Amino acid sequence: MHTPSWIELNRAALRFNCEQVRELAPQANILAMVKANGYGHGADWVVESIADLVGGFGVARFDEAYEIRRVVNNPQAKRHRLLLIANAASPALLQDCAEQGFDFAVSNFEAAQCVAQTSLPAPISTWLKLNIGMNRLGMSVTEFERAHHLLHKHPNCRDIIHMSHFSESEDRDHSATNRQAAQILNLSAQLGNFPRSLANSAAIISHPRTHREWVRPGIMLYGDDPTGLLSGDKQLKPVMSFKSQIIALKDVAEGDGVGYNRRWRAPGPRRIATVAAGYADGYPRSAPDGTPVLVHGKRAALAGRVSMDLLTIDVSDIPETKLGDEVTLWGEGLPAAEVGRHCQTISYELFTRITERVERRWL
Numbered sequence: 001m002h003t004p005s006w007i008e009l010n011r012a013a014l015r016f017n018c019e020q021v022r023e024l025a026p027q028a029n030i031l032a033m034v035k036a037n038g039y040g041h042g043a044d045w046v047v048e049s050i051a052d053l054v055g056g057f058g059v060a061r062f063d064e065a066y067e068i069r070r071v072v073n074n075p076q077a078k079r080h081r082l083l084l085i086a087n088a089a090s091p092a093l094l095q096d097c098a099e100q101g102f103d104f105a106v107s108n109f110e111a112a113q114c115v116a117q118t119s120l121p122a123p124i125s126t127w128l129k130l131n132i133g134m135n136r137l138g139m140s141v142t143e144f145e146r147a148h149h150l151l152h153k154h155p156n157c158r159d160i161i162h163m164s165h166f167s168e169s170e171d172r173d174h175s176a177t178n179r180q181a182a183q184i185l186n187l188s189a190q191l192g193n194f195p196r197s198l199a200n201s202a203a204i205i206s207h208p209r210t211h212r213e214w215v216r217p218g219i220m221l222y223g224d225d226p227t228g229l230l231s232g233d234k235q236l237k238p239v240m241s242f243k244s245q246i247i248a249l250k251d252v253a254e255g256d257g258v259g260y261n262r263r264w265r266a267p268g269p270r271r272i273a274t275v276a277a278g279y280a281d282g283y284p285r286s287a288p289d290g291t292p293v294l295v296h297g298k299r300a301a302l303a304g305r306v307s308m309d310l311l312t313i314d315v316s317d318i319p320e321t322k323l324g325d326e327v328t329l330w331g332e333g334l335p336a337a338e339v340g341r342h343c344q345t346i347s348y349e350l351f352t353r354i355t356e357r358v359e360r361r362w363l
């Protein structure tokens with residue numbers, strides 16, 4: 001209606017990025033990660049937009065998967081795998097998963113036992129997760145073998161996929177990832193011929209050996225390349241552009257302060273634009289002075305503390321700036337990762353923190 005801040009969501013960019021995954025890992029099935037509402041892009045929209053390009057979707061929790069099944073009408077998407085990666089196993093949850101046809105990531109031996117001992121309305125697909133270094137989720141080698149033998153051929157288990165998650169696949173130093181990949185691949189080979197799933201975005205881009213049967217791209221679908229290695233016509237495209245509007249312009253004199261506590265002080269006569277977006281929209285309050293904001297395709301610098309509904313930028317070097325102008329906080333022309341670096345965070349966090357009151361505009 002009259003919301004001064006919005007995100008634009010670009011379907012062509014999303015599909016382009018997904019095609020890049022297909023080119024990088026042509027032999028693998030794609031399980032597109034759409035947890036946290038599709039990294040803040042709208043899970044149902046993401047699912048509808050790339051259903052024909054992938055074999056499944058990954059979410060953190062049951063409710064996320066349920067919402068996708070509820071709203072997505074695409075017949076293709078209805079046949080897709082929907083994997084839950086971060087739910088504790090309980091009989092009630094597993095029964096609901098079986099009923100809905102969701103896949104379940106078995107992250108500890110107790111979960112495997114729960115699958116085996118619960119009376120289920122239908123068998124479920126299990127992704128057995130090996131801990132290869134993060135010590136967050138995943139089983140030890142012994143637990144993994146026991147879980148595998150317990151579930152393999154168990155009537156409650158439709159099929160098994162061997163899975164693990166890298167701790168630092170975006171690193172330039174490949175030694176840890178190579179070691180972690182060898183760990184799961186060797187163990188899996190000992191257990192027989194089962195589909196494997198190792199690679200997140202960074203591994204899809206820089207560790208082809210890890211692609212195997214299922215890759216699990218997340219952030220690269222949304223246009224951020226965590227390795228920085230893709231260039232030229234392979235470069236990923238931002239899907240989300242976070243935009244707002246200039247609602248005030250002020251000329252300040254040398255020494256004048258701007259914003260709460262007047263954190264920023266004008267080094268000389270300056271022109272300050274006030275933008276109608278703040279931390280209540282999901283722009284990080286931690287942003288320091290100098291964080292770039294795009295105005296007329298040029299980088300202006302944040303000047304002063306971000307407040308709840310507003311932020312202020314120095315537009316002295318962009319003289320064509322006028323009241324009502326559109327600004328880009330991140331997105332096309334200004335990578336979210338670049339803004340993230342200023343704010344000591346990553347694009348993932350910026351994307352998932354956009355709040356309810358920001359309007360969604362799907363292109």
Ligand SMILES: *Cc1c(COP(=O)(O)O)cnc(C)c1O
Nearest residue numbers: 033085165200201216217218219
């Ligand atoms: C989020 C997630 C991914 C995707 O990671 P990206 O770095 O966004 O590609 C893959 N696998 C698991 C288990 C995840 O939780």
